[in-house]
Each structure stands twice: as C-alpha cells, then as structure tokens.
Amino acid sequence: MREERRAPQLPMPAEPDRVPEPAGWAGFSGAAAHRPEHGGDAGGWNLLVKIWRRKWLVLGITALAGAGAVAAVASMPQRYTAEARIRIGLQQPEIAEKYYPFEQAAPNSDAVRTEAYVIGSREMAGRVARRLQLDTSPVFNPALRQEPSWVERLGLGDAVDAARQAVTATIAARGGATPPAPALSDEERRDALWERIEMRLLGRMTVEPLSRSRIISIAVETEEPRLSADIANAIATEYAGQTLAAKEAGTNRARDWLDTRLEDLRSNVEEAERKVEEYRDRHKLYATRSDTVVGQRMAALNQTQVEARNSLAGSESRLLQAEGLRTAGGDLKTMPAALQSPLILSLRDRRAELQTRAADLAARYTSSHPSMRAMRQQVAEIDGEIDRELGRLIEGLEHDVAIDRANLQQVTGRMAEVESEMGDSNAAAVRLHQLEREAATSRALYEAVLLQSKETSYIADLMTPEAELLSRAAIPLAPSYPPGKLIVVVATMAAFGAAILLVLLIERLDQTFRTPEDVEEHLGLPVLAVLPRVARSYSGRCDHVLRHGDSAFTDAVRMLGAQLDLEGRSGVIPGVTIFASAIASEGKSHTSCSFAQAMAAEGKSVVLVDMDWRQPTQHRLFGLPFRRAGIAELMAGEVALEDVIRRDRKSGVDLLFGSRLQRRRGDTVSLAQTRALLEMLATRYDRVVVDTSPLHAAPEVLHLARLADRVVICTKWGATKRQALVGEVKHLVRAGVHISGVVLTQVEPRRYRRYSYGHGDYLHRGYLAHG
Numbered sequence: 001m002r003e004e005r006r007a008p009q010l011p012m013p014a015e016p017d018r019v020p021e022p023a024g025w026a027g028f029s030g031a032a033a034h035r036p037e038h039g040g041d042a043g044g045w046n047l048l049v050k051i052w053r054r055k056w057l058v059l060g061i062t063a064l065a066g067a068g069a070v071a072a073v074a075s076m077p078q079r080y081t082a083e084a085r086i087r088i089g090l091q092q093p094e095i096a097e098k099y100y101p102f103e104q105a106a107p108n109s110d111a112v113r114t115e116a117y118v119i120g121s122r123e124m125a126g127r128v129a130r131r132l133q134l135d136t137s138p139v140f141n142p143a144l145r146q147e148p149s150w151v152e153r154l155g156l157g158d159a160v161d162a163a164r165q166a167v168t169a170t171i172a173a174r175g176g177a178t179p180p181a182p183a184l185s186d187e188e189r190r191d192a193l194w195e196r197i198e199m200r201l202l203g204r205m206t207v208e209p210l211s212r213s214r215i216i217s218i219a220v221e222t223e224e225p226r227l228s229a230d231i232a233n234a235i236a237t238e239y240a241g242q243t244l245a246a247k248e249a250g251t252n253r254a255r256d257w258l259d260t261r262l263e264d265l266r267s268n269v270e271e272a273e274r275k276v277e278e279y280r281d282r283h284k285l286y287a288t289r290s291d292t293v294v295g296q297r298m299a300a301l302n303q304t305q306v307e308a309r310n311s312l313a314g315s316e317s318r319l320l321q322a323e324g325l326r327t328a329g330g331d332l333k334t335m336p337a338a339l340q341s342p343l344i345l346s347l348r349d350r351r352a353e354l355q356t357r358a359a360d361l362a363a364r365y366t367s368s369h370p371s372m373r374a375m376r377q378q379v380a381e382i383d384g385e386i387d388r389e390l391g392r393l394i395e396g397l398e399h400d401v402a403i404d405r406a407n408l409q410q411v412t413g414r415m416a417e418v419e420s421e422m423g424d425s426n427a428a429a430v431r432l433h434q435l436e437r438e439a440a441t442s443r444a445l446y447e448a449v450l451l452q453s454k455e456t457s458y459i460a461d462l463m464t465p466e467a468e469l470l471s472r473a474a475i476p477l478a479p480s481y482p483p484g485k486l487i488v489v490v491a492t493m494a495a496f497g498a499a500i501l502l503v504l505l506i507e508r509l510d511q512t513f514r515t516p517e518d519v520e521e522h523l524g525l526p527v528l529a530v531l532p533r534v535a536r537s538y539s540g541r542c543d544h545v546l547r548h549g550d551s552a553f554t555d556a557v558r559m560l561g562a563q564l565d566l567e568g569r570s571g572v573i574p575g576v577t578i579f580a581s582a583i584a585s586e587g588k589s590h591t592s593c594s595f596a597q598a599m600a601a602e603g604k605s606v607v608l609v610d611m612d613w614r615q616p617t618q619h620r621l622f623g624l625p626f627r628r629a630g631i632a633e634l635m636a637g638e639v640a641l642e643d644v645i646r647r648d649r650k651s652g653v654d655l656l657f658g659s660r661l662q663r664r665r666g667d668t669v670s671l672a673q674t675r676a677l678l679e680m681l682a683t684r685y686d687r688v689v690v691d692t693s694p695l696h697a698a699p700e701v702l703h704l705a706r707l708a709d710r711v712v713i714c715t716k717w718g719a720t721k722r723q724a725l726v727g728e729v730k731h732l733v734r735a736g737v738h739i740s741g742v743v744l745t746q747v748e749p750r751r752y753r754r755y756s757y758g759h760g761d762y763l764h765r766g767y768l769a770h771g
Contacts, residue, residue, distance in 0.1 A: 065495030
C-alpha cells in the first residue's frame with residue numbers, strides 16, 4: 001500500500017501581542033520631510049515644462065482656432081473703404097476779400113470740427129443719397145437684394161409660414177385679433193425708405209478732421225468698391241458746393257438790401273431834382289447863356305415843328321403806299337416795311353424750306369398722302385402768319401401817322417404858349433441854389449450806394465468755395481473689412497493663450513502620479529523603479545524578463561531588486577517582499593511575477609506566493625492550470641507543502657497559489673498561521689515574493705504587511721488617483737508598516753518623456769526595441 005502522507009504541521013510561533021513598529025516611522029507626517037526641493041508648481045520653469053508636455057494640444061487648438069478664424073474671415077461679407085480729403089478755409093482773392101460784404105473768420109480747430117459735424121449731418125447724407133439715387137442700390141435698399149434669408153437657407157420657409165398662419169388663425173378664433181396696422185401711402189413709404197437709406201449711409205460714413213490741420217477726412221465703407229469712392233467724392237463735392245452756395249446766398253442778401261436802399265435813394269434824388277425844376281419853372285430860372293430865353297425857346301420849337309412835319313409826311317407816305325397796294329390787289333410783301341421786318345423774312349425762309357421739302361415728298365408720295373397733307377398744312381399756317389404780320393405792319397403805319405399828327409399839334413400849341421420874358425428874382429435864385437445842393441448831396445449818396453451794389457454784383461463772379469477736394473477717393477482694390485490678418489492673429493493668439501490655460505488646468509486637475517517627484521512630494525516615499533509598459537505575449541504569460549533580458553523593463557525590475565537589497569533592513573520575517581496596490585489593475589501581479597523571475601535569473605531561490613484572496617491571477621501569468629489545493633489547504637493541514645508547491649521550468653521560480661476554497665476561508669485565516677507559513681518559506685528560499693489583494697478591498701493586507709521585511713506599493717502611471725493612494729498609505733503607516741517605496745507601473749515611454757528629466761529616453765529606446 002502506498003503510505004499516506006500527512007500534512008506537515010506548520011510551527012506555531014508565540015502569539016505576538018503586537019508587531020513591533022518599524023523604527024523611524026512615527027506616522028505619516030514623515031512624508032513632508034521627504035518632499036524634494038525643486039520649487040513646486042510655482043516655479044516658472046515647471047510651468048514651461050508642463051506646457052511643453054502638451055505642446056501638441058496647444059498647437060492643435062491654436063491651429064484649429066487659426067483655421068476657424070480663416071474660415072470665418074472667408075465667410076464674412078467684404079467691405080471696401082474709400083477716403084476723400086478736403087481742405088477748408090481757402091484763401092480768397094484779394095479783391096473778393098475787399099468787397100465781400102461779410103467778415104471772414106479764420107478757421108481754427110473748433111471750426112474744423114464744426115465743419116466735420118456739418119459734413120456728417122443727416123441733411124448732407126440725404127442730399128448725397130438723392131443725388132446718387134441710392135434707392136436703386138441693393139447696398140442701401142434691402143428690398144432689391146436677392147439673398148435668401150437664413151430661414152430660407154435652412155429650408156424652413158414653408159414651416160414658418162404655416163406656423164404664422166396657424167398662430168394668426170388661433171388668435172382670430174379666440175377673438176384676440178389685433179386690428180391691422182394702418183396702410184401707408186406711397187409718399188409715406190417713400191419717405192420711410194429715404195430715412196432708412198440716410199441712416200444706413202450715416203452708419204457707413206466716417207468724418208473726422210486730421211490732427212493739427214485744416215484737412216477733413218471722409219471715409220465711406222460699403223460692399224462695392226466703386227460705390228464707396230463715388231459716395232466719398234460726392235460728399236466732398238456737395239460740401240464744397242454748399243459752401244459756395246452759402247457765400248452766394250449771403251452776397252445775394254446784401255445785394256437785395258442795397259437794391260432796396262437804392263430805390264429809396266433814387267426816390268429822394270428824383271424828389272430833390274423835381275423840386276429844383278419846379279422852383280426853376282415857377283420862377284423862370286432857366287440855365288442858359290443867352291439873354292433871350294424866349295428866342296431860344298422859339299427857335300427850338302420851330303426846329304421841333306419842322307421835324308414833326310417831316311416825320312408826319314413820311315409816315316403818311318408809307319401808309320398811302322401800303323393802302324394803294326392793298327386797294328390795287330398787289331403783293332404787300334414787297335412794301336418796304338415788309339421787306340425790313342425780320343419776322344416776315346424768317347417766315348418766308350421757313351416757307352421756302354417747307355416748299356423744298358414738299359417738292360421732295362411729291363416725288364415719292366401722292367398728294368393725298370398724310371405727309372403731303374401735313375406739309376401743305378404747315379405751308380398754309382406760315383402763309384397765315386405772314387398775312388397777320390402784314391396786317392400788324394399796316395396798323396403800325398396808321399399808328400405812326402396818328403402819333404406824328406399829335407406831336408405836330410403839341411408843338412404848335414407850345415409855340416403859342418411861349419412867354420415873352422423871364423422873371424428875375426435874387427431870392428428865388430438863392431433858394432434855387434439851396435435846392436440844387438440838396439439834390440447834389442442825394443445824388444452823391446445814391447451814386448455811392450449804386451457803386452457798392454454794382455461791386456457786390458460783380459464780386460459774385462469772383463467767389464470761390466471755402467473748401468476744395470484735396471484728394472479724390474480712389475476705388476479701393478482690397479477690402480477694409482473684415483480685417484482678416486488682425487482677426488486671424490488675434491484669434492490665434494487668444495486660442496494660444498486659452499490652450500495654455502487649458503493645459504495648466506488639465507495639469508492642475510491631473511491627480512495622478514506622473515514622475516518620481518510627484519510620488520515623493522505627495523507620499524514622502526522613494527520611487528524604487530519605473531516600469532515601462534510592455535506588450536504581453538499571445539499566451540498571456542508573464543515572461544518578458546525571460547524573453548528580453550536586456551530590455552528597459554528588465555533593467556528596471558533588476559533596479560528594483562538592487563534598491564531592495566541596498567535597503568538592508570531586517571524586518572519581522574527577513575527576505576519577505578510584499579507587493580501591494582491601492583486599487584485593482586495597478587500592475588501589482590505582473591510586477592511581482594517579473595520581480596520573482598528576475599531574482600531567480602540572478603541565481604537566487606525564489607518562491608512567489610499568491611495571497612490575493614479575492615482574485616488570484618498568478619496561475620494565468622505563468623500559464624498553469626488552476627488547482628483546488630492551495631494556501632488555504634496548506635494552512636489547514638490538509639496537504640503538504642510539497643503538494644502545493646509548483647515550479648516554473650522556464651524561470652525556476654517556485655509558485656504557491658491560492659485556491660477556490662481560499663475565497664470562503666480567507667476571512668478565517670489567522671495572522672499566526674500566515675506568519676508561520678512565511679517564516680517557513682523564508683528559511684527555505686532567498687526571496688519570498690507575496691502578491692496580495694488591493695488594499696481598499698482586503699483589510700487583512702494591513703496585518704500581512706506588518707510581517708514582511710519589505711513592502712512595495714505598485715501604482716499605475718497616470719491612472720491612480722493621488723487621494724486613493726495617499727489614503728491607503730496613511731492606513732499602512734498608522735498600522736506600523738514599513739514601506740520600502742513605490743513602483744510606477746505601465747509607464748508609457750513616449751508620454752513619460754514629457755515628464756521625465758533623465759531616463760525617459762532610455763525607457764523609450766527600450767520600449768521601441770523590446771516592447
């Protein structure tokens with residue numbers, strides 16, 4: 001019979017009332033003493049490093065914002081600005097300044113600003129708008145635009161109309177329909193349109209005086225380059241014309257006043273001269289060199305009578321000739337008065353021209369043709385006008401005869417009234433001189449005012465506007481709006497600044513461990529190793545150390561062993577190293593597996609104990625099947641140590657796994673049994689590597705950690721929250737556990753280079769070569 005093997009009884013050591021607390025650890029306050037002196041987050045260099053880590057994010061956001069700004073600029077409507085400049089306060093000609101009826105004020109800065117306000121007034125905008133007929137431009141008249149609204153662009157026009165009709169019908173059904181707005185007349189709509197055009201033009205126009213000068217800049221911005229230039233030039237021209245019109249209006253007012261005054265002075269002069277003549281006539285004070293006034297008057301009257309008789313004879317002769325032609329039926333057109341009449345000559349020339357055209361038409365048309373009838377009618381009308389003019393000439397001859405007869409009778413009557421002698425009175429002569437002096441004074445004043453009036457009339461032709469178009473507005477070649485370069489630069493710079501703030505915010509909100517300095521700062525624990533992420537084999541085995549003996553990961557694992565050896569501390573159970581983590585999936589099991597393989601490769605006897613009571617994983621990492629018998633059965637005395645110990649042939653590591661029964665008995669395993677097991681293993685092996693459950697899920701790990709010589713905390717790089725790990729480390733410290741240090745696992749070499757200051761490139765090269 002096969003001899004039944006009894007399970008060896010584990011030596012039970014004396015029950016320790018309290019595991020001695022490691023020296024030098026008086027609570028977690030020692031972490032502050034281990035914080036590195038590298039300036040903290042306030043250092044300027046540290047800020048630059050943080051920004052450099054995420055430079056691609058900054059550049060991406062900046063490039064995206066720049067591209068968005070370029071797209072926005074491209075989608076904005078382009079506007080063109082044309083600028084015209086005018087100069088005010090022009091120097092007038094000297095003669096114009098001498099006779100200009102109003103005082104000219106020298107233009108100063110206040111006057112220049114006032115004129116700028118005048119140019120930018122609504123009245124000026126209205127005159128220019130009507131002059132250029134801006135109501136026909138789609139830029140200023142929205143009704144002429146063909147661009148669809150945003151509702152139509154989205155295809156929602158029908159839906160909006162239907163909704164509007166539904167709302168209207170609902171309001172009408174409830175009796176709440178509001179009365180329609182009163183309809184506007186065409187004139188009111190036209191006035192409203194011009195008001196909108198004027199306001200739109202004022203919004204597109206900028207008038208400002210240039211500093212320390214008499215030059216005013218007029219800038220107009222519209223969507224059409226030529227329209228901008230036309231409006232700017234029109235405003236400048238309109239203002240210059242307005243200044244000239246204002247001066248002409250002032251001159252006209254002065255001239256009208258002078259003309260009114262002249263009428264009064266003329267009446268005064270005429271009244272004075274009339275009094276002189278009346279007094280002269282009344283007192284027979286005639287100005288003559290001859291002593292015989294009556295003879296002079298008689299000679300003059302005889303000469304006048306002869307002339308009157310000759311004139312009467314001539315007029316009667318012409319009248320008789322005309323009457324004779326009319327009685328004999330002759331042609332009145334041949335009489336001298338008709339031959340000398342310009343109107344009759346003009347009508348005869350016109351009649352001859354119509355006859356010539358009638359002859360040409362007769363060659364092409366019959367006499368009944370409308371053109372021929374119209375031509376004959378025109379000839380008849382001209383003949384009628386000639387006859388009527390001849391009649392008027394005969395009437396004029398009769399009137400001349402009557403006038404000459406009346407003149408002769410009047411001269412004859414005067415001759416009968418001639419006085420025989422002329423009175424002589426000294427007193428009357430003195431009074432006459434006085435009246436003559438008064439008349440001369442009135443005449444002199446009248447002549448002076450008349451001269452001023454004539455000069456004012458003449459000066460109107462010499463007037464020039466007080467403003468001139470100094471620089472015409474040229475058609476702009478490039479748009480002034482939107483300011484593409486400025487928008488792109490500002491947007492890019494703003495995005496760059498926002499990206500930097502975002503990076504700093506992300507770095508501030510990043511509560512994970514990225515560098516050994518982060519670990520030392522927040523935990524006060526040294527970082528024993530930085531393990532890069534490695535690619536798992538297709539079988540899922542943990543054999544990277546075996547397959548790649550010179551990789552960065554293998555070197556890091558060996559560095560971990562060297563760090564633990566250099567620590568040189570004898571714990572409760574020498575040679576026992578526990579790998580723990582705050583939460584699951586921190587790389588603890590893979591790290592402990594790789595560490596055991598690396599120690600075995602150095603020729604040490606190593607046993608790996610899987611004490612993850614919740615989720616054992618070491619059997620999968622070594623590619624071994626799961627067995628029922630494990631640590632729980634060994635501690636219960638159901639199996640011997642040789643029955644549960646398994647050896648990995650590739651690495652030479654002895655393995656001691658947990659079992660399914662262990663999950664039910666995990667809470668009943670005593671600290672004394674665990675200690676007895678680890679002490680027994682420590683006597684047989686150089687290294688006892690223990691893989692435990694996460695600290696947050698298994699409180700018994702605190703007791704287990706107190707038995708180990710070295711406790712290594714594994715934390716996943718860039719994933720484990722600082723608060724979680726800090727809390728679990730506090731629990732270990734309060735339990736009196738000596739923590740050897742921290743291992744950063746699953747480090748991304750490419751990203752780690754952004755945070756590292758020394759060996760990031762080494763990790764990256766190893767990862768590329770063996771990852």
